[in-house]
Amino acid sequence: MTKLSMVENGKTRESAIAVSKFASEIRQNLWKIVLVGIIAGAIAWVLMSFISSKYISTATVLIKAQPDNVTPFQQVEGYDSTRNGYYETQNALMQSRVVLEQAVRSLKLDQNPAFIGTKTDSASANDSEQQRIDRALKTMQKDLTISSVRTTHLATVSYESTSPQLSADVANGVAQAFINYTLALKQQKTGKARDDNQQKLQELQQQIVKQKAALDAYLAKEGLLTFRGVDGFETEQMGIVTNRLADATQRRVAAESLYNEVRAGRSSGSVISLPSVSNHAQIQDLRIALIQANSALYELRKSYGPQHEKILQAQERIRAIQDQTGMALREQQIGLRQSYEAALADEKNYQQQLEQQKANFQKMSMKRDGYNDLKLTLDKTEEMYKVVYQRTQELTLPGSYTDADAVIYDPAVPAERPAKPNKPLLLLMVVLLVMVFYMLYLIVKAAMDRSVNTLSQMQKRLGLAPLGEIRRFTGADGRSNIRNLITNDPLNADIIHSIRTHIILHQLPLKVIAIASTEGGEGRSLLANLLANSLSFDQKTLIIDMDFFNSDGLSGELGSPKAPGVAEVLCGESSVDNVLVTLSDRLDFLPRGTSRVSSLLLLSPERLKPLLATLRTRYQRIIIDVAAVNQSQDVQLISPVTDGLIFVLKAGLSSSDAIGAAIDKVTLNRGVVIGGVINQVVDKNLETKEGLRSLNHHTHELMNSTGRA
Incomplete structure (x- = not known):
């Protein structure tokens, strides 16, 4: 039981936490806390009287999401603001040394003693311009703040100085230096692109002259004519011969058909009924005469007997007309054979001409390939020449104009009131901090005090x-x-x-x-x-x-x-x-x-x-x-x-x-x-x-x- 009591007492001692003693300690020493705060405030007020007031001016820069489209011509330098890190990159470039150094030069801060110091020793007197600029740059960077506004296209340039006018001038100067620097880069790239294009234009012009001379020499060497292309003349000739061959074939087929019908041994009645024979003028006259003689014989038979002289004369006349018609048909048959033979000879002639044209055209294809290669090279060179010429004119017409990628949206103005130090707030903070630290000291002291007093x-x-x-x-x-x-x-x-x-x-x-x-x-x-x-x-x-x-x-x-x-x-x-x-x-x-x-x-x-x-x-x-x-x-x-x-x-x-x-x-x-x-x-x-x-x-x-x- 004794040992158990010892353990329980020990647990009681270990778990006993006197939280109220901290409040009691603070309550008992409240007058000391207030006195420490008053003393700290008095000392802080004296020290703050030696602190110079600082003014902060801020210029807001708008970084464009896309280039201004003030001319119909494409610019040399474009950008895609949707790419990851574009605005962070612009913000970092704004803080680069080359931009800040340009701001120092434009504002002549290297001649301001507040930025380069007031040393009068011989070493400082003999400093070069670059050394003075470096010192002014380091001084300016200490009080310069450049930051981007989250989820916007804006960036702020703030400068802190004892002079409100100087703080505004430096903030605007740095922002303008960034704009001028980016603008100068774009103008430099535009000028370089124009010069490069002009040089390329001259080279292309020389190439065109050489390629045209080589093409003319090839045409003269091969005896080619550029009539509707290098093979236009041969194509035209082949077309004429082909058409004539088709006409001759058609005539030969028609003549052969008539000739074959007449030669097939048909009777005179069937032959004369053929359109090509019946339409002949002589045959038509003979047929009319035969019709008239048969009509006269028919009338005479009504009045006279078969042996009558007039009947006999009329019969003889009909036989004479029939004999004459048979002779005309035989002549017509000979004419059809001769027409067929002429058409056949004409067809063979045109066939030979076509074969000759085919052989000539096949020889022309090899020459045409060589011509096309030279012509294609010349066309590509002329096309490139036109593109470069157009781009050169685009770069020349706008002159020196190039739009900047950023503008000062809200210029900095001299501050009316100092931004720091906020002496009332600083005094209050010092007093409160000292009192809090003193209370913490009392709490720590009470916590570490393991003595027993009550x-x-x-x-x-x-x-x-x-x-x-x-x-x-x-x-x-x-x-x-x-x-x-x-x-x-x-x-x-x-x-x-x-x-x-x-x-x-x-x-x-x-x-x-x-x-x-x-x-x-x-x-x-x-x-x-x-x-x-x-x-x-x-x-x-x-x-x-x-x-x-x-x-x-x-x-x-x-x-x-x-x-x-x-x-x-x-x-x-x-x-x-x-x-x-x-x-x-x-x-x-x-x-x-x-x-x-x-x-x-x-x-x-x-x-x-x-x-x-x-x-x-x-x-x-x-x-x-x-x-x-x-x-x-x-x-x-x-x-x-x-x-x-x-x-x-x-x-x-x-x-x-x-x-x-x-x-x-x-x-x-x-x-x-x-x-x-x-x-x-x-x-x-x-x-x-x-x-x-x-x-x-x-x-x-x-x-x-x-x-x-």
């Missing part, structure tokens, strides 16, 4: 039950004087009586109580004396001095330091009654005595336990003053034979870690720590009602005594 801190950091507090009595020196101040004043005495009440009401029968502390001088003997006096009011009480390391302890205060006491009793050299000192009717004192052996041997449980058992039968309460835990191990030998132990802490003396380690030593040997008492608590840290009443009473007495004086 009962609440003792409970949170050590896990000890708060039994009471003894305030610091100013002007009282010595333990006896403090004891008299407490015991002689009822309000002061309530501080000890409240501790007595805790002991009486405790759940354990606390008959034997040890008073311990971490270090010596923390008020252990004072508390033992005061508590024994309080308990002796209605109970038989014994106070024992077992502090063998403090020569000026209770034995020196309540008796004689050399008087025999508990040491002699434990050694068997004397009895309790012989060394006991009676202080009052209900209070006795057992001195320390003089030990010739170590207290670790003297306070062994075999010696100490029988003694305390005897004393328990004679006294209702026994208070033991033991040595400090860090002085010896006496308390570890004494605590197991007691009913409980009270830890005395001097406010602010030891850290909670050291006190916790001392408590752990005591509890390690089955010692029971019933609570703690804080000694010499300053007035502002008092928390108990008894302590506050004592403080108020003391303050009231001081005021009354001062008034009487």
Whole structure:
């Protein structure tokens, strides 16, 4: 159970975080925080009076998304603003050295002492123009800010200077230098392109002359004519022969058809019915005459007999016409044969001419290929010449005009008010920062302060039950004087009586109580004396001095330091009654005595336990003053034979870690720590009602005594 209690107490101490102490620390030192802020503000105001005012002017540059289309001609330098990084590139070019150097030259900053310095030594006097420009450029870059406006085509050029006019001039100068530089680059490229095109134009013109001469020489060498192309004449001739051959073939086919019909052996009646024969004039006349003779014979037969002379004459006439028709048909047949033979000969002639033209045209194809190669080269050269000539005229007509890729959209103007420093705001910031840092210092100091100054801190950091507090009595020196101040004043005495009440009401029968502390001088003997006096009011009480390391302890205060006491009793050299000192009717004192052996041997449980058992039968309460835990191990030998132990802490003396380690030593040997008492608590840290009443009473007495004086 003891070990479990130790672990639980340890957890309590480790998990106790006094957050309120930070606010309390700040509240207690609030006047210091305000005073530090006032001092810091006064110092900052004096220092700010030496700071020069700075003016900032800003020029806004619009970077074009596409070139201006003020001429119908294509420009040499184009750009695509949709490409990734275009505007970032323009912004970076605006900050390039060549642009800034051009701005320095145009603004003549290399002649301004504010930019090149006011040195008068010989080295500075002999600086070259470029060295002065470099110094002015470095000076300008320190106060120059160029940035792009996010998600826009705008860029801002800002300059900070003690002169509002100079800040505006530099901002506008840098922006204009960027525009002029990009414009000069475009004009330079345009001029170079024009010169290159003119040179190329001359070269192409010479090539055209040479290629035309080579083409003419080829035509003369091959005997070619350029009539509708190099093969136009032959093509025309072949077309004529082809048409004539077609006509001759048609005539031959027609003549052959007629001739074949006539030659097929048809009768005269069938032959004469052929259109080509019947349409002949002679045949038509003979047929008319035959019709008329047959008609006359028919009429004569109506009047005369078959043998009549007129009938016979008419018959003879018909036979004569038929004979003449047969002769005409035979002549017509001979004519058709002759026409067929003529048409056939004409066809063969044109066929021979066509074959000859084909052979000539095949020979012409090889010459045509050579001509076409030369002609194609010449045409391409002439086409390129036209393109270059047109581009040269486009570059020449606009003259020196080229539109800039950026414009000053909003020029910088001299600022009416300085941008920095904002002295009221800066002063406020300095004061607030100093106050905040001082508060942080107080918080860190409070966080790092592990000392115990109040009962609440003792409970949170050590896990000890708060039994009471003894305030610091100013002007009282010595333990006896403090004891008299407490015991002689009822309000002061309530501080000890409240501790007595805790002991009486405790759940354990606390008959034997040890008073311990971490270090010596923390008020252990004072508390033992005061508590024994309080308990002796209605109970038989014994106070024992077992502090063998403090020569000026209770034995020196309540008796004689050399008087025999508990040491002699434990050694068997004397009895309790012989060394006991009676202080009052209900209070006795057992001195320390003089030990010739170590207290670790003297306070062994075999010696100490029988003694305390005897004393328990004679006294209702026994208070033991033991040595400090860090002085010896006496308390570890004494605590197991007691009913409980009270830890005395001097406010602010030891850290909670050291006190916790001392408590752990005591509890390690089955010692029971019933609570703690804080000694010499300053007035502002008092928390108990008894302590506050004592403080108020003391303050009231001081005021009354001062008034009487």
